[in-house]
Amino acid sequence: MKNALGVEIPEYIEGIGELKPYQGVWKSIIEDEVPCTNISRTLKAKKAHTSKFCSSLEEAIKKCKPFDGMTVTCHHHLRGGDGVLMQTIEILDKMGIKDITLASSSLTSAHDGLVPYVESGMITKIFSSGIRGRLGEIISMGKLKHPAIIHSHGGRVRDFLTGRIKPDLSVLAASAADEEGNSTGSHGPSAFGSMGYADIDARYSKNVIIVTDNMVEYPCVPSTVRQHFVDYVVKVDSIGDASKIASGTTRITSSPMDLRIARIAATVIEHSGLFKNGMSFQVGAGGASLAVAKFLREDMKRKSIQGSFMIGGVTSYGVDMLEEGLFKAIFDVQSFDAAVSTSVLNNPKHVEITCDQYANPNNCGAMTNKLDVVVLGALEVDVDFNVNVITGSSGEIRGASGGHSDTASGANLSVIVCPSFRGRLPIIMDRVHTIVTPGESVDVVVTERGVCVNPAKPNLAAALKKAGLKVLDIKDLKKEVDSMTGIPAEKKLGDKIVALVEYRDGTIIDVIKNVTNLE
């Protein structure tokens, strides 16, 4: 069957189940009431004054009675410094557990160690919002038994609530915890800020283990994950590489190309009709994307604009803007640097939120639905404004869906910032290799050569032209870029589906085929 974007979607995949084709940004979200009768969590009483403390992660995992075919989850708040997911898999492997479904909120460069476990068939299924590095390559080569499922941040919460993901064991790192499992990422030597993704695992998983390198005296306050969701608590020497977990402050790029794109994007926002008191805003942490915040900050000061709130992945740059009074609050699902943890801990206007509140498409209060402006990056964009943030130039999995489609769908203005080509690879395609965010939810593409406005927004195009911006037809821009770079050779693809891209509403928006010329 074909979905609304013309992608052929299998009706059923062995090991995954029945698939529903994507129908449009809002169609199934608005029409369907989603039953939540299939949640993994059960109620398990504990006698008064008994201990949850385990002397090792191995002991805690044993108490959770692991079994073949189970689903294991972790969070990615420790980013490239995570040491907990790999420890968990190594322990399960030693115990001889196999056929594992891994459902980490994302997978980073810290998880290349999973490769042998995928190759050996110990891990047979993966749900994640992102897959990178060597792991992405071997999955692209077809070495994971079942297709990986790439979901959005909001979609992951939905998957927990509908039972698409049924976590049996969640091993959650914290930078401080007490003996009952009250835990946080906002303080302690390995502080990493918000625990917004992990809080979902804690609430809905069957068995929850909190792992910390920093046991504090009861009660751990403030805390995010609360004791009535936690089965066991473990103290370990290290939850990972502190320097890669969170360090210093995030700097604005010095790349002239990124700065130029960001300057244009900030001007787009200024003339979009949304640049006024009460504006809400989200920006990514990547080069050009974060640099938009720098220019927006200057523009807001110049015009005496006070925004309402910022959400999303938060950098110290956002914290600076909060402290300057440019926004009234930050809602933080994920923190990107050490300075943010301090703000989460100390500033009551810096509010830690769960991923459910952040982006779950099917609840009645997702923050992404209150967004005015979001600025997002792209690996590829096409002439229909569809965006790829998951597959690279050879068709290999190397990125993350993250909150891209969640925020694009909710925001009044979604701005994609990207160079028109990167190292000779054209970014604007006739059709992106993999659709993560549908063009229906993308308003403007900003490149160093000019601005392309979705034809569905003619008034916006007119306003930007009037403001003196170079507004181009995206097809003309594509021709201009192609004439400089040349046309890349066709990707070498096989017939095997190695990953499914799940749209935030649980439908399948695209499939990823195996790449035959990877080594």
Next chain:
Amino acid sequence: MTPKFKAQAGTFESSDIMVLIEPVAEGSGRQVDISSTVMLQFEEDLKVCINQVLDVMEIENVHLIAKDKGALTPTIKARVETAVKRSLGIQEGTL
């Protein structure tokens, strides 16, 4: 013409290409070794482009090593031309 000196042009920066030329004995022909960050996408194009410049400059005996970081065609042609001229001793350069 036949290159007389070892020569190079270009950098290892993104969107540039480093071209190295080594003189070889008369009659040993052209050997062009290419590595590129966009090999899978532009291998053919790189070969054609480099050989075109060598054709125009009538260089038949040479060992050329190109390390490409996604340079555009005009950059590739300019770097090859400059490296060749340096190897012929008709243009001053960094070597």
